[in-house]
Amino acid sequence: MQEHDGTFTFTRREVLKAGATCAAVAVAPGVASKSPAGDAPKKPVMAKVSFTINGTRRDLELDTRTTLLDALRENLQLTGTKKGCDHGQCGACTVIAGGRRINSCLSLAVMHEGDTITTIEGLGTPQNLHPMQAAFVRHDGYQCGYCTPGQVCSAVAVLDEIKAGIPSHVSADLGARPQVSEAELRERMSGNICRCGAYSNIVKAILDVDGSRA
Numbered sequence: 001m002q003e004h005d006g007t008f009t010f011t012r013r014e015v016l017k018a019g020a021t022c023a024a025v026a027v028a029p030g031v032a033s034k035s036p037a038g039d040a041p042k043k044p045v046m047a048k049v050s051f052t053i054n055g056t057r058r059d060l061e062l063d064t065r066t067t068l069l070d071a072l073r074e075n076l077q078l079t080g081t082k083k084g085c086d087h088g089q090c091g092a093c094t095v096i097a098g099g100r101r102i103n104s105c106l107s108l109a110v111m112h113e114g115d116t117i118t119t120i121e122g123l124g125t126p127q128n129l130h131p132m133q134a135a136f137v138r139h140d141g142y143q144c145g146y147c148t149p150g151q152v153c154s155a156v157a158v159l160d161e162i163k164a165g166i167p168s169h170v171s172a173d174l175g176a177r178p179q180v181s182e183a184e185l186r187e188r189m190s191g192n193i194c195r196c197g198a199y200s201n202i203v204k205a206i207l208d209v210d211g212s213r214a
Contacts, residue, residue, distance in 0.1 A: 045063070054119060067107065072104060087105070147194050158189060168188050
């Protein structure tokens with residue numbers, strides 16, 4: 001620090017030192033509040049959960065923070081259900097639980113005690129495809145295939161929703177029974193993202209299945 005005509009000036013080095021000192025003082029209270037180094041980490045809270053997956057009862061003991069998606073993939077090795085965004089935004093993890101399609105990454109496994117859950121493995125097998133799976137193959141409703149399990153599960157549930165009379169945001173008359181149409185299907189499937197862009201063929205596949213079961 002130097003004095004010129006009664007005023008003080010600081011060098012660049014002195015300014016940087018002062019800034020570093022202030023930062024250290026600000027961080028110090030947070031450091032002091034940390035637990036002693038010898039403290040052991042808290043053990044996870046475990047809970048037992050039983051549900052029926054693809055027709056088979058499964059009993060698990062899980063950390064209560066485990067999502068249904070992780071329970072399916074990591075504990076039950078049902079890896080057909082995919083982990084995409086892990087934030088409920090892409091739909092790759094869609095399964096059917098209690099008759100409704102859900103994003104399994106947003107739901108805790110322990111919330112599904114007693115539920116009946118269907119994953120892509122429970123819809124069909126390569127030797128015995130579900131009609132929706134077969135339609136996706138016929139209409140080339142996929143490219144890389146990563147989103148396809150969630151797309152198929154969602155599509156199956158969509159037709160059941162329409163059959164049950166559940167309206168959507170594009171239903172012209174909320175009091176009338178919704179009809180299967182391209183607009184209805186695109187709206188109802190909007191939560192399932194296909195980054196390859198196979199949307200048109202996905203809609204054709206769903207329309208095919210709806211027509212065959214009419």
